[in-house]
Amino acid sequence: MNDASPPPGNRQRATIVTLSRMAGVAPSTISRALKGDTRISAETRARIAALAQELGYTPNALARTLSSGRSGLIGLVLGPSTHPIYTEILHEAVAQAGERGMRMLMIHAGAGPIEDKTAEALLQYKVDGCLITSAELSSRAAAVCAANGVPVVMVNRVAREHGSAVACDNLAGGAELATLLMARGHRRFGMVNTSNPTSTAVEREQGFVQHLEQAGHKLMLRLDGQSTYDGGYEAGRRIAALPPAERPDAIFAVSDIIAMGVLDALRLQGIQVPQDISVVGFDDIPAAARPIYDLTTVAQPLKTMVGRGLDLLSARMADPDLPDESVTLRGKLIIRGSVRPAPG
Structure with missing residues (x-):
């Protein structure tokens, strides 16, 4: 391990400044190297990448939010945890968001209309957009999201106020x-x-x-x-x-x-x-x-519903002026043994 590393019992989170001091280069060089900037030599990029891995460095999401105005977080509002359909939606949303490089912030809302405090929590965490799979936005909660430029997409629900929606027919x-x-x-x-x-x-x-x-x-x-x-x-x-x-x-x-x-x-x-x-x-x-x-x-069609929901959300995060859109997808009749056979 590098001699400049802090003792095991006194570790602090590695930062750009830490890497800069240990590598003997400017913080801006560290930042560019970790982003793969070709203006930094391949040898230096490799050395800095190895040092970052050794120290377990990860980017500071809060700092990135302050500098870019975007958190990279998608809010996911779920329905009652006792209902299996929401577990299915949760697994699908997390998997598909991960494939797209999105990070999910799960907020459990339960049954009934989404309260104002839930909308305010989404704003406090500075989510870039929100998928809502349960309940409906209250008029004020919808207005809060709209006024703060937070696009909302309902999945498995029909939007009544601000927001787009994807639902089964x-x-x-x-x-x-x-x-x-x-x-x-x-x-x-x-x-x-x-x-x-x-x-x-x-x-x-x-x-x-x-x-x-x-x-x-x-x-x-x-x-x-x-x-x-x-x-x-x-x-x-x-x-x-x-x-x-x-x-x-x-x-x-x-x-x-x-x-x-x-x-x-x-x-x-x-x-x-x-x-x-x-x-x-x-x-x-x-x-x-x-x-x-x-x-x-x-x-x-939950997989398709979640995918279309993320498509709608991504588009509106990129262009907030896009109009709201509703998508209806046809379900599939599955005939099993709980229905009696046809006469004759």
Whole structure:
């Protein structure tokens, strides 16, 4: 190790000044060399790079922010950590951002509208842009982001205020599920949504119900699944307790996590799926394909949604004057064993 290195028990973070002193060159030479500036000789660049590696030098992001006005950080606002869809989005966003050289700052917001303090936190960390995968911006929070030039892109949500959006075609997905269930001979339909649904859930229900009504059918039951497994389980218990003549023979739960709760409750009460009741969901989270659930659902194109979201965000970080844009991507109907076969 270089003799000028500090003792192991008294280490401080290496800086440009540290490297300058140890290499015997100006700080500006260190900075240029580490950026690969060819005005610095190859020998000097190699020597400085080796010294930087030895001392574990990393650029000071704060200093870079102060000098450039950009932090290189992308804010990621996630929904409830108990919902598997947000875990999937998190993994995809971090992976794709890393491939693009972006750094993610995760801010958990949970359910409900994004509060002003969340928007203020994004500004305090000086993020260059923000991906929001849950809830909706309040009017004031949207105004705060817009006034400070922070572009916002909603993923898996529809933008109501400032910002662009990338979402699955929830209306079409709901309609496809209605078509499937009617084609399988179902005529008594139930829905498990929430008492305070998001725009995403509202669209899924609208697509499903409107398609039923066009064919002359109506919902006979609508229950609150609270956007959770437990909520779905309680809804399933209530369905199972109904007399057979008053019980739907097909249930659409607006998310897979709700549908899984419904399935477990029905089976534990002795109701067979799909022989007695068919159950469908939406999202295609990994657990939906497990044999115990074998859930028919609509798969959201999460990888493409996140990629398009980052595309929209990058473009607006480069050119803040670009207009807001909404992108809708078609989901894919995945037919599994939770729906009974077609008649005959």
